[in-house]
Amino acid sequence: MSAAFSLDSFRTAKVLLVDDEPAFRLLAERFLQQQGHQVLLAADLAQAKAILVQQQVDLVLLDLSLPPVFDPQATLNALPELAGQPVIILTGHAERELALQAISLGAWDFLAKPIDPDLLAVVVKRAVSKHLLEQELNSLKRGVSAAQGLLPLVGVSPALRNIRTLIERIAPTDVRVLVTGPSGTGKEVVSKALHQLSLRAAGPFVSVHCGAIPAELLESELFGYVRGAFTGADKDRQGLLNMADGGTLFLDEIGEMPLPMQVKLLRVLQEGTFYPVGGREQKKIDIRLVSATNAQLPELVKQGRFREDLYYRIKGITLETPALDERREDIPLLIQHFLQQIAAKSAQSVQLSAPALQWFLQRPWPGNVRELRNTLESVVAIARHGVVQLADIQLLHLDVQEVSFPDVQLPPGSSLDEQVRQLEIRLLSEALTAHQGNRSQAARQLGLSRQGLLKKIERYGLQQMGLSD
Numbered sequence: 001m002s003a004a005f006s007l008d009s010f011r012t013a014k015v016l017l018v019d020d021e022p023a024f025r026l027l028a029e030r031f032l033q034q035q036g037h038q039v040l041l042a043a044d045l046a047q048a049k050a051i052l053v054q055q056q057v058d059l060v061l062l063d064l065s066l067p068p069v070f071d072p073q074a075t076l077n078a079l080p081e082l083a084g085q086p087v088i089i090l091t092g093h094a095e096r097e098l099a100l101q102a103i104s105l106g107a108w109d110f111l112a113k114p115i116d117p118d119l120l121a122v123v124v125k126r127a128v129s130k131h132l133l134e135q136e137l138n139s140l141k142r143g144v145s146a147a148q149g150l151l152p153l154v155g156v157s158p159a160l161r162n163i164r165t166l167i168e169r170i171a172p173t174d175v176r177v178l179v180t181g182p183s184g185t186g187k188e189v190v191s192k193a194l195h196q197l198s199l200r201a202a203g204p205f206v207s208v209h210c211g212a213i214p215a216e217l218l219e220s221e222l223f224g225y226v227r228g229a230f231t232g233a234d235k236d237r238q239g240l241l242n243m244a245d246g247g248t249l250f251l252d253e254i255g256e257m258p259l260p261m262q263v264k265l266l267r268v269l270q271e272g273t274f275y276p277v278g279g280r281e282q283k284k285i286d287i288r289l290v291s292a293t294n295a296q297l298p299e300l301v302k303q304g305r306f307r308e309d310l311y312y313r314i315k316g317i318t319l320e321t322p323a324l325d326e327r328r329e330d331i332p333l334l335i336q337h338f339l340q341q342i343a344a345k346s347a348q349s350v351q352l353s354a355p356a357l358q359w360f361l362q363r364p365w366p367g368n369v370r371e372l373r374n375t376l377e378s379v380v381a382i383a384r385h386g387v388v389q390l391a392d393i394q395l396l397h398l399d400v401q402e403v404s405f406p407d408v409q410l411p412p413g414s415s416l417d418e419q420v421r422q423l424e425i426r427l428l429s430e431a432l433t434a435h436q437g438n439r440s441q442a443a444r445q446l447g448l449s450r451q452g453l454l455k456k457i458e459r460y461g462l463q464q465m466g467l468s469d
């Protein structure tokens, strides 16, 4: 095991002790401090929740019988609100049944009072170590994704750079995000990146295509149902909301959600609770909501097809993924990225001949990145000897005549600097794509020193191209 995982190298753990007996609090506090933990004290649930709003702790020690009602069941009902760190239940012998129930509700362990200090020390250390390890793992995962520059989100255009920066800033928060843009521009990729870089990365990412599920099924799919709720419901079934608990719920094509369902979703977002279809037991969930649409939601609001109150609830921060034709400098990188993916799947290298590459670079892509990817996959499938020729493309696209070299179309009205930047990116990525990411060969073709090429690669963020020496 690497040094990064050694438990001794972890920071001091924060333990929150919730117990109404002042003498027990005092003794337990001293004992836990001697064990090297930092201790926070609360006499009831309200105090405990107030502390948890203010700061993160690594463990909660929770007495079941707390003021003002001293009802262990009431304390148990609050367990989901304490999720986020392990909870150890402290209980009298008579409450053993309740303690077992607590474990089934997600508590980490339970200790019977009077408490054996040695046992307390061991159980606390085990729970705290687990929590710190999980945190370490999450931060390593986030670090890896960040170091890879959000690899799944390929692109060097200003729009893509902007989206990447925003993702890095807002991913660790729970702010709701609405991703808008035409079909196939990467809205789901953006949503997944938000999840991967969030504190919820170890939790589930549940994707729901609101337009693909028939209106009459959407409610039971989202909320789940109880046995007997309708004909055919022969047992309880969890809904997608429940499955996303602790993670991210991605509502794709939210503009297609039927109005009655919008009302129900609004209630979940306002209260954080819902009832399964036919059920009486309220469920509580902790999700981060990311929604996506290719529709103009404000237009749908004006037409009365989308609730205004829901629009403002889901909007949070809006990220826009532009059409591929508005950021054509991303095309060579995307081609290289998809070629590498195809090669990894088929375990053999694939490349485009120069005319084939030009065809890809010159063509409009109304279906955006999805169309580019599908087209690439289909021409690679019919190519021979691992090289796609223009003739292969002609077999599938009868309109292919010939391609012109070099074709440098730049957005009208852009400044000279911007035109030079785009032209450089384009020529560099074309050379790198033509040589399958080999820097030395690309430098030779461009008449640059290797060092000069490396500098430009760094300046334009072209490291994403999967480079070799």
Ligand SMILES: Nc1ncnc2c1ncn2[C@@H]1O[C@H](COP(=O)(O)OP(=O)(O)OP(=O)(O)O)[C@@H](O)[C@H]1O
Pocket: 152, 153, 154, 155, 181, 182, 183, 184, 185, 186, 187, 188, 189, 190, 252, 292, 294, 337, 369, 370, 373
């Ligand atoms: N920037 C990108 N980097 C890498 N792959 C991308 C990028 N953008 C899109 N893709 C790929 O393009 C395809 C379409 O992307 P995605 O499904 O995220 O688009 P979308 O905008 O959500 O589409 P729709 O509106 O139809 O649901 C996927 O295969 C995805 O992996």
